[in-house]
Amino acid sequence: MDTESVEKQGDETGFETMRLREGRAEIIVPKLDYYRVSPNEYVPSKAPVFYNPLMKENRDFTVMVANVIKKESGRSLCFGDSMAGVGVRSIRVLTEAGWDEAYVNDNSQRAFSIIVMNIKLNRLEDRMHASKMDANIFHVTHSLRGSRFDMLDIDPFGTPIRFLDTCFQAVKHGGVLSVTATDTANLFGVHKRAARMLYGVNVFKTGFMREIGVRVLLKALADAAARNERGIEPIVSITRRHYVKVFVRVLKGRKHAFKSVSQIRFLKVRRFEKIYVPLGVVEVEEGCEKDSLLLGPLYSGQTYSREWLEEMLLQKAEKTFVDRDVFRTLETLVSDDQKIVGGIDLTGLASSLHVNPPGRNLIIERLVKEGFAACRSGFDNNCIRTNASLDELTRIIRSL
Numbered sequence: 380m381d382t383e384s385v386e387k388q389g390d391e392t393g394f395e396t397m398r399l400r401e402g403r404a405e406i407i408v409p410k411l412d413y414y415r416v417s418p419n420e421y422v423p424s425k426a427p428v429f430y431n432p433l434m435k436e437n438r439d440f441t442v443m444v445a446n447v448i449k450k451e452s453g454r455s456l457c458f459g460d461s462m463a464g465v466g467v468r469s470i471r472v473l474t475e476a477g478w479d480e481a482y483v484n485d486n487s488q489r490a491f492s493i494i495v496m497n498i499k500l501n502r503l504e505d506r507m508h509a510s511k512m513d514a515n516i517f518h519v520t521h522s523l524r525g526s527r528f529d530m531l532d533i534d535p536f537g538t539p540i541r542f543l544d545t546c547f548q549a550v551k552h553g554g555v556l557s558v559t560a561t562d563t564a565n566l567f568g569v570h571k572r573a574a575r576m577l578y579g580v581n582v583f584k585t586g587f588m589r590e591i592g593v594r595v596l597l598k599a600l601a602d603a604a605a606r607n608e609r610g611i612e613p614i615v616s617i618t619r620r621h622y623v624k625v626f627v628r629v630l631k632g633r634k635h636a637f638k639s640v641s642q643i644r645f646l647k648v649r650r651f652e653k654i655y656v657p658l659g660v661v662e663v664e665e666g667c668e669k670d671s672l673l674l675g676p677l678y679s680g681q682t683y684s685r686e687w688l689e690e691m692l693l694q695k696a697e698k699t700f701v702d703r704d705v706f707r708t709l710e711t712l713v714s715d716d717q718k719i720v721g722g723i724d725l726t727g728l729a730s731s732l733h734v735n736p737p738g739r740n741l742i743i744e745r746l747v748k749e750g751f752a753a754c755r756s757g758f759d760n761n762c763i764r765t766n767a768s769l770d771e772l773t774r775i776i777r778s779l
């Protein structure tokens with residue numbers, strides 16, 4: 380991000396602003412000093428209009444997915460941005476991914492004013508249309524055939540749950556919905572009661588809680604899609620810092636709806652000292668033995684599409700404004716085959732066994748050498764996926 384700024388003294392907005400560049404977008408944002416709490420830390424919710432420079436990476440993912448769609452579609456493409464803040468995501472989709480039109484909405488008057496200024500600044504008056512309304516109304520306004528989006532992005536404060544039903548109506552058959560959730564304590568099972576109330580799941584904190592968070596959010600999307608006679612196909616699911624972000628293709632019809640809700644099942648786990656050991660995906664009626672527990676319901680299918688990830692990674696060789704770190708995240712995801720749901724937290728296991736934590740690559744190498752399946756988890760840094768039993772894994776760790 381180029382933060383070279385031209386500061387304005389609140390002449391049009393009523394608060395001090397500055398200009399900066401993110402990717403190809405030139406944007407007016409509230410002066411970052413309003414909400415900078417340390418050199419690299421911001422509390423954007425304290426600003427008159429939301430802009431978080433650290434979430435450039437989140438917008439980078441959107442631009443990459445938009446680029447893949449653009450390459451494959453060969454027709455005019457329309458982006459929807461329900462909670463747009465200063466409108467930077469849409470400007471980047473138009474200018475970096477070459478999309479044709481964007482409808483940009485926020486329910487805040489101040490955000491709306493800045494969006495209008497940013498549209499002019501980037502000379503996008505003909506292609507970018509601003510509105511100020513509640514996101515649910517924005518979605519319903521775009522729910523008729525002909526006015527739906529090729530991609531819709533929702534990026535609320537906290538949980539997206541109360542916007543999910545309407546947003547499925549605003550995406551074309553085959554289009555993409557991208558949803559950010561920042562209520563990670565709920566999704567990761569730290570706040571168990573809130574997880575139960577908002578997402579209808581019984582989850583608790585495990586060593587592979589980021590994966591659980593992704594699967595809880597995808598479960599909520601599959602449920603909402605099915606209520607609207609749609610199915611989902613996950614393209615890419617990411618969890619970094621304080622957020623979970625998923626991109627799913629939306630497919631219209633009962634057949635697709637049923638296919639995606641059929642992936643909603645439970646994960647059986649057993650407690651061993653400081654960790655939970657995953658024991659496989661089960662239907663609720665299969666129940667569990669006395670010494671095991673059920674987590675869920677969760678989306679138990681693949682959380683990404685390998686073809687899409689590979690297409691996104693091709694952009695590394697092109698001229699791009701996407702951070703290198705974002706490509707590294709995608710490479711880690713691709714290396715995770717997700718054949719097993721849940722993972723073993725190596726740090727927790729080593730601590731339970733009173734040994735030093737083994738290197739993740741070393742343990743994977745040893746497991747594979749002995750004929751077990753093993754790979755890193757693309758979500759949780761300390762975790763591996765393996766079909767080796769806990770006894771086998773313990774034996775190998777002790778032998779290192």
Ligand SMILES: C[S@@+](CC[C@H](N)C(=O)[O-])C[C@H]1O[C@@H](n2cnc3c(N)ncnc32)[C@H](O)[C@@H]1O
Nearest residue numbers: 429462463464468485486487513514534535536
């Ligand atoms: C996390 S910020 C969005 C940031 C933006 N998408 C970006 O990439 O910079 C959330 C935004 O949602 C807006 N918002 C909150 N509740 C809303 C609602 N019910 N309808 C529409 N916008 C809403 C807020 O004003 C705020 O600008």
